[in-house]
Amino acid sequence: MYALLFTEHGLSAAEISSLFVIWSVTSFVLEVPFGVWADMVSKRLLLCVAPVLVGCGFALWTVLPSFPSFAAGFLLWGAGGALRSGALQALAYEELEQAGAPHAYARVMGRAQAFGTAAIALATALASPVLTLGGYGALGFASVTVCALGVVAGRALPETGGKSTSPPDAEDDAGPIALLKHGFTEVRTSRAVLGALVLASVATGVEAIDEYLPLLAKDMGAPDAVVPLLLLAVMAGMAVGQWCAEHGEDRWLGPVLAAGAVLLVVGALSGRPAGMFPIAAAFGAFEWVRVRTDALLQSRIGDRTRAMVSSLAGLGMEVVAVLVYASYALGSIWWGPGQLLALAAVPYLLIAIVLMCRPRAPRARSQHE
Structure with missing residues (x-):
């Protein structure tokens, strides 16, 4: 909906993309430092x-x-996202590990994210009447209120350790530089960790194209008041994919990505508002892959620098997202939203081909190796 706010105040597609780039670059710069901080x-x-x-x-x-103001807001949003990135995954996995159930990570995170997406979907559905009655000011007030509730939710999370579980008397654990070196060493020396990290970065980063879905809906001929309802369908598809992430096997990653890419092309090129429904199914497939990939990554890294290594995935995601935003801005000179969204399926197809041609997924590393 905020893409429509930007358009309402006269911003072009290129200017909107530049805001998204500011958002991603901020996260890019802060991801790893904040990840190290979260481990301390x-x-x-x-x-x-x-x-x-x-x-x-x-x-x-x-x-x-x-x-x-939009640029400054994205700076703050990027900083907040970088604080959350890595810390949430690490806290969730470590608490499940303490409870003796690290295998439940995909189920817990998938369902938690599904509830989050459902909440966003509800907010999107309510955005239409709120926008009609109170304008963008009312939407802004609601957004600030939700963020305040986020503080309460964060405070309610369990944290048995509170800090990194690294031995306090180990000399090489003394500071952030040592943690940073250890995290990079783990990624560099483990093909399993590196593979999961790259897959998580690329598969998640391309999803940045969802920021342009409101523009696509309008280009398909949907009125402003109907756009939130079409986005609601996409949110529902994403929630289903997240909820179902505990089911299936990692060898399905390639076929599911390929199916999602085909659905994205079909919906984006349909030229009609009904095309948002195959797009909803596509994003459901992408979310299933994203949660499964996150669980795969968490199973392969150790607790000592878990937040920092998880933040590297966020860093890679931001790199891919910036490329997506820049490509959209450049491509908007020649093509409309439908063609550009269809082109976004290409990276998914390439990833799917690589996954399906790979002879065997690397064995997940034990936490005690």
């Missing part, structure tokens, strides 16, 4: 601070809607 301090504390930053950004957009 309370992860729950960082998860409480993150929504405060994002809420300040939404408040700025609401009070002073202009390109500089």
